[in-house]
Structure formats: C-alpha cells, structure tokens
Amino acid sequence: MNYNVTIVKKPGSNRLYTSYQFNGKPVVRSTGLPDTSVNRAHINKFIIPKYIAALVEGRDPTAVARKLSYYLDKVLENSKNRGKSYSTQATYASGAKKALELLGDRPINTYKTCEIEKMIDSMVSKRKNSQKTISTYLAPLSLAFDEAIKNEEVGVDRNPVTLATRPKREKEEKMKPFTLAEVMNMIHAAPGEFKKFLILAFFTGIRHGEVLGIQRGDLDIENNIISINKQFNITYSQENAKLKTHKNKSQYDSKVPSIIWGLLGELPTVPNANVIDRTNMKKAKRDWIREEWGKALFEAGIKAEGRTPYVTRHTFVSIALSTKVNPLLVTNNTGHTDLKMIEKAYGTLDLQKEDFEDLSDMIQKQISAQDAGKLAS
Incomplete structure (x- = not known):
C-alpha cells in the first residue's frame, strides 16, 4: 500500500x-x-x-478525530483531579460552554486560528468584554488543544489559541478608592447583614468570599485576629467549605482593628455559626453583594463612579498605606504572600517610613467615638 x-x-x-x-x-x-x-x-x-x-493503522489521518467537547471535558476533569479551586473549576466550565457556543462542536483537528480570532473579535465587539475576561474564556479552550497535542491527535500539531492575535491590552484605569468618610457613610447606610459585610470588607481588606466564609470560631477577639481558612463561592448559591482561600496559602491570620468588634454588634456563640447570616440570601452571593452595594451607595448619596464592590480591598490598602500602616501588615491582611501585588498597584514602598504597626491605631485615630457610636447603632 x-x-x-x-x-x-x-x-x-x-x-x-x-x-x-x-x-x-x-x-x-x-x-x-x-x-x-x-x-x-x-x-x-x-x-x-x-x-x-x-x-x-488503516485510518484516514485527517478524517477521524475526537471532538472539541471531548477535550474540554478532559480539561474540566483535570482541573478537578488536580485540586484546582472550586472557583477555577467554575470559571473553566463557563469558558468551555462559551467556546462551544461560539465555535460549535466539531473534530478538534478542523479548527483554524482564523476561527479563534473571529471568536475573539466577536467577544470584543458584541459583548464588550475586557481582555482579562477574554483570556479567562480562552484558558480552557487553549488547554483543550494542548491536551489534543499531548494525546498526539492527528491533525493537531499547533495550538490555534496561542497563535491567535488578540486585541492590544488597554491600560486599565486604577479604581478610585473611597475616602474614610465615604466608608463610614456606606456602612451607616447599609442594613443588617450587609452592614456586617461592609465592616469586615472595608476594615480588613480580605476577599468577599472569605468574608462570607467567616464563622464565630474563626474570631479571636482578645488578640484582634480573624483566621481565614475557608471561603464561600460568591458566584453560586451552594457552599464549598473546603475551598482554599488562594493559591499559596490555605490558611492565614488577619490582624484586624479592635474597633470592628463593637461595630459588628452581637455575634453568634456557636463556633461553626456564620458571622454573616446567609439564610435569606436566595440568589448567587455576587448578585446579592452587587444589589446591596447599589442600595447602600444610593442611601449614602455617593456616586459609584465606576467603583464596584471589589473596591473594598482597594480602599483598605489605600487608607492603610496613606496613613503609614506597615505594608507587610497590609500584605498579610489582603492574603498576598509578598509585597509584589501591593507595589504593583501602589508603587514603591518605603518600609523604613511606615510607623504604624497596628491597624487599630490607624482606624481609631481617624474615626471619632461619636462616629463609631453611630455605626454601632
């Protein structure tokens, strides 16, 4: 033959x-x-x-190949087996679904780079997604082609996703942080459980999923520490208590200003009780946060100016660094392993000039006892 x-x-x-x-x-x-x-x-x-x-082997080299969906399923399976966080698994699943919607499900060796570029153009023009969002959607698709190459799928010799031209990344404008006065007004305007959420988010700098994952047993009031060891996935209604807080640390202690204990009001007594009651939160927690955020802004008479709920972390870092809190303390509280992310967002840090070692000193020097009393009421 x-x-x-x-x-x-x-x-x-x-x-x-x-x-x-x-x-x-x-x-x-x-x-x-x-x-x-x-x-x-x-x-x-x-x-x-x-x-x-x-x-x-008697096979037509280019006529027989597994479909794209087969390799996307492999990517999702691998992300689960390799211990990827629940949020990463959810992100991959969303990206895989989007890829199949825009590209269709065909033998994987039939896709061309030009199709990937057309998909990207569609996402940019019609959906107005940022480059970061596009990269998120493309991640599982790129991994699917890598799997096909590793599996020596005939006709798949290069990854069309990595070859595709992407739009030039526009310089992202830094999100404007809130002033301390705006923080106080936001908290004062917020009701019930969202008030607790804002107090913890603004005055600790920890992630929103971590805030919702805090239980009474995680609070060390005597030493002003919150142990961060789990989080609630804010994208979905169901909880995964075993989820790691981030890639590099599965647990860390966040040193918090002592003033927050009085602001939080009555706390549960059972160790595994949630500090923020989620019983009546029927929708995905991200939707709940966004909805309550909008209400609080309106009640406080504050213009959003493009500021999303994520600005709580940005505000914490901004206020802390502007008032000379030690950057190492800020880095630990925000769950980073080193100063790189803080320096990236705020520039070079001079450790020698940072003289506040305690967040409580910083907060309490700026908030009058009268304002604190209003918040706690």
Whole structure:
C-alpha cells in the first residue's frame, strides 16, 4: 500500500496541503498553515510522520478525530483531579460552554486560528468584554488543544489559541478608592447583614468570599485576629467549605482593628455559626453583594463612579498605606504572600517610613467615638 504523504499547493491558495492515498483514492487536506519554509519544515518533521502512522493503522489521518467537547471535558476533569479551586473549576466550565457556543462542536483537528480570532473579535465587539475576561474564556479552550497535542491527535500539531492575535491590552484605569468618610457613610447606610459585610470588607481588606466564609470560631477577639481558612463561592448559591482561600496559602491570620468588634454588634456563640447570616440570601452571593452595594451607595448619596464592590480591598490598602500602616501588615491582611501585588498597584514602598504597626491605631485615630457610636447603632 502507498503510504507516501507529500506537501502540495492549490492554485490561488497560499496555504499548504497534504496529499496521500486512502483506500485507493487520492486525498488532499489543508494543514491551515501558510506556505513558508518554517511551516514546510514543521509539516515534514511533525505532521507527515503522524499521517503515515495513521495510514499504517488503516485510518484516514485527517478524517477521524475526537471532538472539541471531548477535550474540554478532559480539561474540566483535570482541573478537578488536580485540586484546582472550586472557583477555577467554575470559571473553566463557563469558558468551555462559551467556546462551544461560539465555535460549535466539531473534530478538534478542523479548527483554524482564523476561527479563534473571529471568536475573539466577536467577544470584543458584541459583548464588550475586557481582555482579562477574554483570556479567562480562552484558558480552557487553549488547554483543550494542548491536551489534543499531548494525546498526539492527528491533525493537531499547533495550538490555534496561542497563535491567535488578540486585541492590544488597554491600560486599565486604577479604581478610585473611597475616602474614610465615604466608608463610614456606606456602612451607616447599609442594613443588617450587609452592614456586617461592609465592616469586615472595608476594615480588613480580605476577599468577599472569605468574608462570607467567616464563622464565630474563626474570631479571636482578645488578640484582634480573624483566621481565614475557608471561603464561600460568591458566584453560586451552594457552599464549598473546603475551598482554599488562594493559591499559596490555605490558611492565614488577619490582624484586624479592635474597633470592628463593637461595630459588628452581637455575634453568634456557636463556633461553626456564620458571622454573616446567609439564610435569606436566595440568589448567587455576587448578585446579592452587587444589589446591596447599589442600595447602600444610593442611601449614602455617593456616586459609584465606576467603583464596584471589589473596591473594598482597594480602599483598605489605600487608607492603610496613606496613613503609614506597615505594608507587610497590609500584605498579610489582603492574603498576598509578598509585597509584589501591593507595589504593583501602589508603587514603591518605603518600609523604613511606615510607623504604624497596628491597624487599630490607624482606624481609631481617624474615626471619632461619636462616629463609631453611630455605626454601632
């Protein structure tokens, strides 16, 4: 049998094709690659040997391949087996669903780089997604092609996602933090459980999922410490208490200003009781946070100016650093392993000039006893 596979070109096309015989019939398939010396060398070295191996086994090299959905499922399975966080698994699942919606489900060796670029253009123009959001959606798709390459899927020799041209990343404007007066007004305007949420978010700098995951047993009131060891996934209604707080630390202690205990009001007595009661939160917690955030802004008479609930962390860091709280303390409270992220957002830090070691000193020097009394009422 003839196992000869050669490179050919079609008239009027700049793409390279492969020519071979299968079941006695001539077959010509596009590689999707432009005619360059580098691509010809790549086809000779990597693609043709795979085609010949498939022909020896009696398979048409380019006609049989597993579908995109098969490899996306592999990516989701791997993310679970390798201990990826619940939020990462959810993000991958969302990205996989989006890829199938926009690209369709075909044999994985039929997708071209131009299709990926068209998908990206669609997301940019019609959906107005940021580059960060687009990269999030593309992550599981790129991993799916990596899986196909690792599995030596015939016809998949390069990852079209990594080859695709993406829009130039626009410089992101830094989110404007709240002033301490605005923080006080927001907290004073917020009702019930959302008031507790804002107190913990603004005065500790910890992540929103971590705030919702705090239980009474995590509070060390005598030493002004909150142990962060789990979080509530704010995207979904269900809870995963075993979720790690972030990639590098599964648990850390957040040193908090003593003033917050009086502001939080009555706390539960049972160790595993949630500090913020989620009983009546029927919707996804992110939706609950956004909805209550809008109400609090309105009641406080504060313009959002593009500031989302995430600004609580930004505000904490901004107020702390502007009032000379030690950056190492700020870094620990926000769950980072080093100063890199703080420096990236706020510039070079001078550790020698930071003289406040206690967050309580910083907060209490700026909040009058009268204001604190209003908040607690």
